[in-house]
Amino acid sequence: MVKVSNISISTIERLCKYHRILDDMIAQGITNAYSHELAAMAQVTPAQFRRDITSFGNFGNIAKGYDVTKLHQAIIDLLGTCNSKKVALIGLGNLGRTLLSYRGFAERGFEIALAFDKDNDKVGRVIAGRRCFHIDQLEEILPQYNVDMVILATTADGAQNLVNRLGKLGIRAILNFVPKHLVPLEGMFIEQVDISAKLEKLSYLLANG
């Protein structure tokens, strides 16, 4: 059902958006929807929506539009989150602890399995159900857990060094909350969450949009 082909990053990012919208529709008991309805909710053109969807399969029905449940499942399969993915968290400051208590991960198939910090006060404790280790133990402990990705929520100094250490441990995906541009090793992917950058973009749009 799910075609394998080259899907552009732009399309993948929109699929995440569609994912949320389909969640809502399922919660409302809606079983079918036309591309123009879904597109309006996602703020894209109907043609773009159809193009995005057909890039990995055919889920439309000419009479009834798209099968909401099937499409929802297909997107989950494509994004590879059908099986729960284990994540490690590094940094247990305000942000790190907020992330630990965030329920949104679980409902999307992500599980923070363990945490690291450099502060000895936090090491050895169990915070929000997760064991916390010292960052010096990274090389020793991390391989024992079957972790796919790492969330970085430390301070800026030493963050690049952590990326390098994680790369050597075989970690290929990092979600970076550190407000600093980090350079991935060969084969790694780093997604930056830069709140200030978003505000700057909004600032520009306010002045020039």
Next chain:
Amino acid sequence: MVKVSNISISTIERLCKYHRILDDMIAQGITNAYSHELAAMAQVTPAQFRRDITSFGNFGNIAKGYDVTKLHQAIIDLLGTCNSKKVALIGLGNLGRTLLSYRGFAERGFEIALAFDKDNDKVGRVIAGRRCFHIDQLEEILPQYNVDMVILATTADGAQNLVNRLGKLGIRAILNFVPKHLVPLEGMFIEQVDISAKLEKLSYLLANG
């Protein structure tokens, strides 16, 4: 010095990245840099870097490359963050309070000036230096502050309604942490911070990158 022209959104997003890199260089006392050096740090091609920069002015010197300080200031001017921008925060859960104590905003010219919540226990208090009002008072209080943007950190239910109310109050820019796709009114800009979407993207890249 700063050209006025149509700059693409892609370029604006990269400018935010360059902004961080130039911060670092200034901190290190570096005064000049060539496009290939800056491009390597930002993980873009030298040609793209030069194209981005020349879209709003000429800051390069053939002998010494780019003047780091001038370029830094020009980006700040262009993004419109040269003057501090006031921001309101709605929602004082874990995430909201984390944002209140985040120091990164101030150093980028953003100031959370006040906060709103629906919980009466928080209303009337001063949290991390900001007064907290009840969300029912939004229409009464918000216009008294000269706010440019609003950060939404509430629960999903009622978030779209808040967007509509903010739009009527003349707010045109929203940074949305609510894990739900929200539709802007005419003329509004909404930037979504969707952590799960980033993890889904990484998940896809791990499987197909």
Next chain:
DNA sequence: CCCTGTGAACCCCTTCACAGCT
């Protein structure tokens, strides 16, 4: 009639390559 799926056109961003300059 109105839908999906899609070839083809279009458009815009990226990259190339070089003129001009030091």
Next chain:
DNA sequence: AGCTGTGAAGGGGTTCACAGGG
């Protein structure tokens, strides 16, 4: 020699518009 700035070419994502079908 090496750099910036830029016209021109290239490539990829978006939009158009229609064939096919209920």
